[in-house]
Amino acid sequence: MTTYLDHNATTPLDPRVREAMLPYMGELYGNASSVHRHGRLVRGALDRAREQVAALVGAHPSQVTFTSGGTEANNLAIKGVSDALRATRGTEGRLLVGAIEHPCVLDPADLQSRLGWQVDYLGVDQQGRFDIKAFESVLNASNPPDLVSLMLANNETGAIQPLAELSAIARQHHVPVHTDATQAAGKIPVDFEALGVHLMTLSSHKLYGPLGAGALISDKTLTLSPQLHGGGHERGLRSGTENIAAIVGFGAAAELALQELDQRHAHMRALRDRLERGLAQWPQVTVFAQAAERLPNTVQFGIDGMHGETTLMKLDMKGIAVSSGSACHADHADPSHVLTAMGVSADLALTAIRASIGKETTEAEIDHLLRVLEQLLNDPLNSAAAARVSQA
Numbered sequence: 001m002t003t004y005l006d007h008n009a010t011t012p013l014d015p016r017v018r019e020a021m022l023p024y025m026g027e028l029y030g031n032a033s034s035v036h037r038h039g040r041l042v043r044g045a046l047d048r049a050r051e052q053v054a055a056l057v058g059a060h061p062s063q064v065t066f067t068s069g070g071t072e073a074n075n076l077a078i079k080g081v082s083d084a085l086r087a088t089r090g091t092e093g094r095l096l097v098g099a100i101e102h103p104c105v106l107d108p109a110d111l112q113s114r115l116g117w118q119v120d121y122l123g124v125d126q127q128g129r130f131d132i133k134a135f136e137s138v139l140n141a142s143n144p145p146d147l148v149s150l151m152l153a154n155n156e157t158g159a160i161q162p163l164a165e166l167s168a169i170a171r172q173h174h175v176p177v178h179t180d181a182t183q184a185a186g187k188i189p190v191d192f193e194a195l196g197v198h199l200m201t202l203s204s205h206k207l208y209g210p211l212g213a214g215a216l217i218s219d220k221t222l223t224l225s226p227q228l229h230g231g232g233h234e235r236g237l238r239s240g241t242e243n244i245a246a247i248v249g250f251g252a253a254a255e256l257a258l259q260e261l262d263q264r265h266a267h268m269r270a271l272r273d274r275l276e277r278g279l280a281q282w283p284q285v286t287v288f289a290q291a292a293e294r295l296p297n298t299v300q301f302g303i304d305g306m307h308g309e310t311t312l313m314k315l316d317m318k319g320i321a322v323s324s325g326s327a328c329h330a331d332h333a334d335p336s337h338v339l340t341a342m343g344v345s346a347d348l349a350l351t352a353i354r355a356s357i358g359k360e361t362t363e364a365e366i367d368h369l370l371r372v373l374e375q376l377l378n379d380p381l382n383s384a385a386a387a388r389v390s391q392a
């Protein structure tokens with residue numbers, strides 16, 4: 001048995017979601033675009049899933065465009081808006097994205113910059129929260145951005161952003177806002193209308209649904225250029241025969257997430273607090289973004305002198321799955337761009353470990369992690385390594 005504490009990477013499929021999907025991987029088949037009864041049947045399932053996903057974030061079903069996941073939805077938002085603007089204006093524009101965004105926002109933004117767009121990055125404070133003053137000054141500048149993309153909650157630290165406040169400022173300047181709510185949805189209440197954003201990204205496999213389904217929610221005030229061309233599915237925004245089983249699963253997972261939100265939140269929060277109480281015993285441990293409002297399930301911490309990748313592997317050998325914040329290459333690791341943006345030193349950032357709790361995580365699993373960490377901290381080999389690092 002493993003202690004799985006990597007729910008921000010992906011969640012296990014909820015057995016109730018699997019049950020809902022199974023008929024669509026067997027007896028119920030059809031192409032939702034077909035006019036005959038098979039087509040109508042799966043079209044009905046697609047419509048229901050659209051309602052379930054919309055309900056999770058208080059949106060209207062017509063505002064939901066299904067995609068293959070969060071990555072595609074973020075690409076559709078950034079490239080879709082940029083391409084549409086370029087097509088109507090004939091010139092390159094300007095984007096503002098968060099410095100702590102997921103690579104599937106940062107990379108499409110980088111692509112636009114190589115295509116001649118001006119791309120700016122909104123920084124964060126030491127607790128990983130977007131800098132509202134800096135945001136105001138970017139928007140007050142003579143050439144404000146054409147689109148802002150700022151995530152609702154960060155996947156590494158769990159820091160929840162003041163999105164409603166940021167989008168209210170953007171609205172005063174008539175600047176549209178996209179938010180990546182991939183990590184927030186299913187963990188905290190998310191309301192598309194109340195947040196005042198124009199576009200929002202969701203992903204199924206972060207909330208106990210299957211891999212390979214996601215959505216872009218759009219208030220439809222922005223023109224988006226499709227990134228996949230073909231049969232005109234999803235109202236022309238995303239061609240490709242719909243992955244019905246995955247979308248049905250996404251819908252079922254969204255409905256359960258909404259029904260069980262309070263209870264999941266309380267459960268995960270209690271376990272997160274238990275973990276943080278345990279970590280607080282050790283002066284070598286720093287919990288990142290601890291003073292920020294955070295997702296109830298996420299704890300990212302560094303251990304002085306203990307390389308994150310090594311800790312991760314040692315925990316894995318003891319049956320504990322967590323993640324580290326660094327991007328690994330063949331011969332070296334880069335510190336997390338999120339921690340770097342927060343002003344964390346490279347040395348400390350390279351020790352980062354993220355534990356992300358799930359709805360089925362138990363106290364015993366948290367205690368298991370704490371026990372193994374204690375062994376690692378008391379291991380003379382680790383202390384020797386730590387001493388070497390601090391001398392270096």
Ligand SMILES: Cc1ncc(COP(=O)(O)O)c(C=O)c1O
Nearest residue numbers: 069070071102155180182183203
């Ligand atoms: C904040 C954030 N956005 C987007 C994604 C990508 O979502 P998907 O795996 O569905 O493509 C992830 C996945 O790790 C994420 O954490």
